[in-house]
Amino acid sequence: MLPDLKLVIRLQEIDNRLADLAREITALPKHIAEIEKKLVSHERKLEADRAALAANQKERKQCEGEIQVQEQKISKLKDQMLQAKTNEQYRAFQNEIDFCQKEIRKLEDRILELMGESEPLDVNVKAADVALKAEKAQVALESEQARARTADDEKASRELGKERAEIVSAVTPAVYQRYTRVCRARKGIGIAEALDGRCNACHLAMRPQFFQDLKRGTEVMACESCLRILYYNPPVSVEDLAGETAPAARE
DSSP, X not given: OOHHHHHHHHHXXXXXXXXXXXXXXXXXXXXXXXXXXHHHHHHHHHHHHHHHHHHHHHHHHXXXXXXHHHHHHHHHHHHHHTTOOSHHHHHHHHHHHHHHHHHHHHHHHHHHHHHHHXXXXXXXXXXXXXXXXXXXXXXXXXXXXXXXXXXXXXXXHHHHHHHHHHHHHHSOHHHHHHHHHHHHHTTTOOEEEEETTEETTTOOBOOHHHHHHHHHTSSOEEOTTTOOEEEOOOOOOTTTTTTSOOOOOOO
């Protein structure tokens, strides 16, 4: 195989890997932002449940306090009833006592409602608090892993970038320019293998003479359809493998 072809094949491998690393470097912060956003949402939900539970408990205390006030009123009214001099005064005190007792029943009913509402809130708050602590630990772990992975990816990108620069300086300028031009036009793929008389990228058949010229390997050639640089790997025979297990040979 021509030296330029070997260099361009390696160049394509590097460019593919660099593209993968770039996507991962970009994706990792987005992933962390997403899980942190979800964490904030869960924190807000927990705070809302805590606020609802606190409001519930506050109202219950207010109701209990109001019941005490009404009971004190009833106690005073009963004392005053003993001093009533007329039936009208007695009935007036009794009406006030009945009103206070109705208020107490309303307050007691409301307390029962609040107790029924507080039970699921209390359960949700306790469960969410435990889940949130675990989620925070997981987010912290994933964030740390993402930072470490990003650092590794950036290091790998720098190393591949150095190797790429060495290859670019070694490959024939015209071949590199052709590779670069085709990469821009073909979504980053500038070279393809010739398999069974077809371009393995666009899958179109080659002219028999063209394929024969390609197999001779005397010059850098490009697919007549997609214009990608082509390379040909001849099939390996059992004898060439010197006792190793032979892969399936190409026809």
